[in-house]
Amino acid sequence: MISADELVSRRLLQVTVSWHTHPSDDHLSLVHMWLHMSDLGPVRFHTAPDAPLELTLDQPHDSYDMDEYGQVTVGPAPDDFLMSRFIGQSIRAVHRIIDHRIETEIGLRLELDHGEVHILNLGDELVITDTALPDALEAALR
Numbered sequence: 001m002i003s004a005d006e007l008v009s010r011r012l013l014q015v016t017v018s019w020h021t022h023p024s025d026d027h028l029s030l031v032h033m034w035l036h037m038s039d040l041g042p043v044r045f046h047t048a049p050d051a052p053l054e055l056t057l058d059q060p061h062d063s064y065d066m067d068e069y070g071q072v073t074v075g076p077a078p079d080d081f082l083m084s085r086f087i088g089q090s091i092r093a094v095h096r097i098i099d100h101r102i103e104t105e106i107g108l109r110l111e112l113d114h115g116e117v118h119i120l121n122l123g124d125e126l127v128i129t130d131t132a133l134p135d136a137l138e139a140a141l142r
Contacts, residue, residue, distance in 0.1 A: 015077035022070035047121040052105040089113040
């Protein structure tokens with residue numbers, strides 16, 4: 001694992017994502033995200049129940065089939081994926097997001113050259129947003 005502070009002053013070069021799909025459902029679920037950072041390499045963002053985001057230096061894995069449970073597809077993030085708009089920008093600062101109701105770190109707020117983004121572990125779901133945090137969480141952070 002690496003500290004989120006290692007992202008500061010590095011430029012985002014590329015974004016890779018993995019999505020879980022199931023044949024009975026047309027909903028895509030984000031499994032992992034890799035931010036390819038200058039002078040660092042790909043940093044994988046992983047969630048786990050009751051744990052903060054886990055950041056590791058790790059190459060993206062191949063897509064794989066999960067038989068009746070669907071499949072995981074890995075590839076470059078599409079242009080409309082939120083992090084794609086920050087490619088070429090540097091991370092200026094990293095702030096930890098703490099849910100004070102449970103005194104647990106649940107994510108990061110990244111400040112980039114031209115904007116900011118929240119990367120959250122919400123109930124073992126990887127959530128990436130540039131909008132206000134969910135009401136219950138935002139209230140806990142005040």
